[in-house]
Amino acid sequence: MTWFTLHILPLLWAAAGTSTWTRSSCSVPLAKQSLVDGIQVLMENSVTSSAHPNPSVLIAMNLAGAYNVEAQKLLTDKLMASDTADLTIGQLALIIMALNSSCRDPGNKVSILQRQMETWPPSNTGAMATLALTCMYNKIPEGSEEGYRILFSQVLEEAVKNISMRIKDNGIIGDIYSTGLAMQALSVTPKQPNKEWNCQKTMDTILTEIEHGKFHNPMSIAQILPSLKGKTYLDVPHVSCSPGHEVQPTLPNQPSPVPTTAPNITVIYTINNQLRGVELFFNETMDVSVKPGSVLLVVLEEAQRRNSMFKFETTMTSWGLVVSSINNVAENVQERTYWQFLSGKTPLNEGVADYKPYKHEHITANFTRY
Ligand code: B12
Structure with missing residues (x-):
């Protein structure tokens, strides 16, 4: 590592x-x-x-x-x-x-x-x-x-x-x-x-x-x-620590996002645990409707709001929020388990607070080992 x-x-x-x-x-x-x-x-x-x-x-x-x-x-x-x-x-x-x-x-x-x-x-x-x-x-x-x-x-x-x-x-x-x-x-x-x-x-x-x-x-x-x-x-x-003469560069203004009136998109969200505790095995899917451009975290929040089985917890890290537990099944460093996020069968290369799902994308949270 x-x-x-x-x-x-x-x-x-x-x-x-x-x-x-x-x-x-x-x-x-x-x-x-x-x-x-x-x-x-x-x-x-x-x-x-x-x-x-x-x-x-x-x-x-x-x-x-x-x-x-x-x-x-x-x-x-x-x-x-x-x-x-x-x-x-x-x-x-x-x-x-x-x-x-x-x-x-x-x-x-x-x-x-x-x-x-x-x-x-x-x-x-x-x-x-x-x-x-x-x-x-x-x-x-x-x-x-x-x-x-x-x-x-x-x-x-x-x-x-x-x-x-x-x-x-x-x-x-x-x-x-x-x-x-x-x-x-x-x-x-x-x-x-x-x-x-x-x-x-x-x-x-x-x-x-x-x-x-x-x-x-x-x-x-x-x-x-x-x-x-x-x-x-x-x-x-x-590195030289003497006071520098750096001047903050003036940057072109970022266009502020225009409030969208576009219709919501549907994201298909699955949570799957086949690893921890037979009595805890689950595989549940929900269609979640969110504003276009929402990050995945919003999908998770909406799913949790609608069905308590989709409840989740997060932990703060240097990269931002990690989903540490879903439906009471928590990641564990000793057991090298974690919640992996996939789009279809492909693992996401960003976390839930950064990744923006597209219309009809199938996101899976799969409890697995590293
Ligand atoms: C080891 C590792 C993991 C381990 C961490 C567990 C552990 N105890 O070691 C595991 C396998 C769990 C993991 C998971 C994920 N990871 Co990872 N991970 C790494 C790696 C290789 C090293 C991190 C590290 O040890 N840093 C050193 C220590 C000292 O620093 P630290 O701040 O304490 O490290 C913590 C954070 O890095 C955190 N962490 C690890 N991965 C991720 C990912 C996200 C999105 C967040 C918020 C935090 C986080 O876990 C570390 C241990 O607590 C980095 C590579 C890199 N370039 O940083 C990728 C990296 C950070 N991971 C990445 C990704 C995408 C993920 C996942 C989203 C993958 C997925 N498809 O599910 C998941 C997180 C999902 C979730 N549940 O929210 C990306 C993040 C890119 C980005 N722009 O967001 C990186 C940069 C890999 C890459 N090149 O794509 N990861």
């Missing part, structure tokens, strides 16, 4: 290493710069005194050069004051990295993290793992035991191979929301991707997706912004 590196990174990041392969360079064309400014402002505006403090947003803001200095200060102070008790190891690691990116001393948070790591079974890899491994690889001192370097080299190669396999013809790596971290990984790793990677193509496709409004969730912006600015998490130690 990406957590593996999320906590190693803050402890071990260093300068990005020397490359042993010719990587393609890329940048945002001048004409598209306002798109990048636009999402940065959107992300920075998500920082409010009532919002859940998100360390990934602070890291992105500091790597990109914050426009909204007040938001930057508010978020830094909130993260400084955050209680480490209820955090996962990955969340704690991100907070430490975020505080470092604001040139603040994370204090005893680092020793708490170190203690947690001693009893933590590392799991999974991915883009974050590649970043952390690269960071560590670059820190192996000259003259250290060769076996150590070879081991790192092999693990890195495997991680990069896994990312390379996900490069699509249009440049997207995995899906549009995994591309940001994957770009960071490919741009620093000393290992050559198995498939040729055209960074500019990736960037152009992402810019088109931004133009289509696909990056409005602050966390999705936080994960793509560093790559659009040519930065990676390995640049965190080099």
